[in-house]
Amino acid sequence: MQNQYVKKGEKTMAELSKGAKKIYGEAAFEVLAKAQELERQGKNILHFEIGEPDMETPENIAQAGIQAIKDKKTHYVPSIGLLELRKAVQDEVEKTRGYRPDLEQVVIIPGLKPGIFFSMLTIVNPGDEVIYQDPGYPTYGSVSSFLGAKGVLVPLLEENEFRMNPDDIKDRITNKTKLIIVNSPQNPTGSVMTKSELDDIAELAEEHDLFVVSDEIYSKMTYDTGHYTPTARDEAKERTVLLDGFSKYYAMTGWRLGYMIVPSRMAERLQNFLVSAVSCTAAFTQHAGVEALTGDQSFIPEMMARFKEKRDRIVNGLNSISGFTCQVPKGAFYAFPNIIETGMTSQECADHLLYNAGVATLPGTAFGPYGEGYLRFSYATTLENVDEAIERIKKSFK
Ligand SMILES: Cc1ncc(COP(=O)(O)O)c(C=O)c1O
Numbered sequence: 001m002q003n004q005y006v007k008k009g010e011k012t013m014a015e016l017s018k019g020a021k022k023i024y025g026e027a028a029f030e031v032l033a034k035a036q037e038l039e040r041q042g043k044n045i046l047h048f049e050i051g052e053p054d055m056e057t058p059e060n061i062a063q064a065g066i067q068a069i070k071d072k073k074t075h076y077v078p079s080i081g082l083l084e085l086r087k088a089v090q091d092e093v094e095k096t097r098g099y100r101p102d103l104e105q106v107v108i109i110p111g112l113k114p115g116i117f118f119s120m121l122t123i124v125n126p127g128d129e130v131i132y133q134d135p136g137y138p139t140y141g142s143v144s145s146f147l148g149a150k151g152v153l154v155p156l157l158e159e160n161e162f163r164m165n166p167d168d169i170k171d172r173i174t175n176k177t178k179l180i181i182v183n184s185p186q187n188p189t190g191s192v193m194t195k196s197e198l199d200d201i202a203e204l205a206e207e208h209d210l211f212v213v214s215d216e217i218y219s220k221m222t223y224d225t226g227h228y229t230p231t232a233r234d235e236a237k238e239r240t241v242l243l244d245g246f247s248k249y250y251a252m253t254g255w256r257l258g259y260m261i262v263p264s265r266m267a268e269r270l271q272n273f274l275v276s277a278v279s280c281t282a283a284f285t286q287h288a289g290v291e292a293l294t295g296d297q298s299f300i301p302e303m304m305a306r307f308k309e310k311r312d313r314i315v316n317g318l319n320s321i322s323g324f325t326c327q328v329p330k331g332a333f334y335a336f337p338n339i340i341e342t343g344m345t346s347q348e349c350a351d352h353l354l355y356n357a358g359v360a361t362l363p364g365t366a367f368g369p370y371g372e373g374y375l376r377f378s379y380a381t382t383l384e385n386v387d388e389a390i391e392r393i394k395k396s397f398k
Pocket of ligand 1: 051110111112113114137183186187215217245246247253257258
C-alpha cells in the first residue's frame with residue numbers, strides 16, 4: 001500500500017517527527033567538541049565549559065558499586081527503583097527538606113535530566129505555557145518546545161542577584177499556564193533563592209492551580225546560605241515535584257542516578273513512562289546510591305570548602321579584567337561575569353577567549369536570550385588553571 005506521505009513517482013525521504021525537529025541540544029557539549037578539536041591540533045585549552053565536579057566519586061561509593069557488580073546485582077529491578085534506595089531517599093528528604101514523603105512518592109531515575117523530561121511529559125500538553133528562568137538550564141526550553149508547549153521566560157536580572165522574582169512569575173500567569181520550573185541553586189548564574197521567594201512561588205501555584213517542578217541538583221552546594229524547596233508547602237503531595245540527584249555533590253555524573261518526589265497520582269503514570277523508556281535504573285548504580293546517602297558525608301563539606309576557595313579566586317580574577325564584572329555566586333560552581341563593557345557579544349567573547357586565549361567558556365546566550373552580555377565559567381578546575389586563565393584572558397585583550 002502507498003504510504004500516505006508519498007505522491008506517486010516522487011522520490012522522497014521519510015520525514016522525521018515534528019517533535020524531533022523541535023527538540024534542541026546543549027552548547028556545553030558543542031563547545032567541548034570545539035575545544036577538543038583545538039587540542040587535537042596541539043593547542044593548550046583550559047576548560048571552564050563543562051558543568052561537572054573535577055573530583056572523582058568518593059571511594060566508599062565507588063566500592064559499593066563494584067561490590068554490587070561482584071554480587072551479581074546486574075539484572076532488571078523494579079522500574080520505580082530499589083526499595084532500599086527509595087527508603088534511603090525518604091530519610092534523606094526528611095533530613096534535608098523537613099518533611100517525610102510517603103514511599104509511593106519516591107521514584108528513582110537514571111540521572112536528574114530524565115526526571116525533567118518525564119515530569120514534563122506527565123504534566124504538559126501541547127499549547128500549554130511553561131514558565132522558567134532565563135538564563136536557565138536549556139533542557140526546560142528544549143522539552144517544552146518538543147511537547148508543543150510555549151516557553152514563557154522570566155528574566156534573571158543582575159540587580160536582583162539573578163534570583164527569580166515571584167512577581168515576575170505572577171505577571172506571566174495566563175489561563176494557559178500549566179507549570180512553573182524552578183532551579184535553585186541555579187545554573188548558569190549560581191544564584192540561590194530565598195525561602196520566602198520559593199514559598200511565594202508555591203503559593204502562586206496553589207492559587208492558580210499549577211504544577212511546580214523544582215530542580216534541586218545543586219541542593220548541597222550552597223556557600224553561606226541554606227537550601228530551600230518550594231515542595232515543602234504541599235510536601236509534594238498535590239502539585240509540586242522535587243528533583244534531585246547524585247551527579248554533582250557526590251561527583252557521580254557518569255553513574256546516572258537521581259530521584260523524584262512526586263504526588264502519588266503522578267508516580268503511577270511515571271512508572272509507565274519509565275517502563276516504556278528505560279525499564280529501570282541500573283541496579284549496581286542504585287546500590288552505590290544507598291552508600292552515597294547513608295555512608296560518610298565528609299566529602300561534601302570538604303569539596304565545598306575547595307569550591308569556595310576557587311570561587312573567590314575566579315571572582316576576584318574576573319573582576320580584575322578590564323570590561324568584566326562578576327558578582328559572588330551563592331551556590332553551585334559557576335561564575336557568571338558581565339562582559340558588556342568589552343563591546344563584544346557573549347558569543348564573540350566566548351569565541352575570542354577560546355581561539356585567542358585557549359580558555360573554553362560558554363556564552364550566556366547558551367542559556368537563553370537574557371544571557372546576552374554574560375559568560376558562564378564552570379570553576380570546577382584547579383586554582384592554577386583559574387590563575388592561568390585570568391592571565392591568558394588579560395593578555396588576549398592587550
Ligand atoms: C540545573 C541542572 N539540572 C539537571 C542537570 C543534569 O543532571 P544529571 O546529570 O543528573 O542528569 C544539570 C547538569 O548540568 C543541571 O545543571
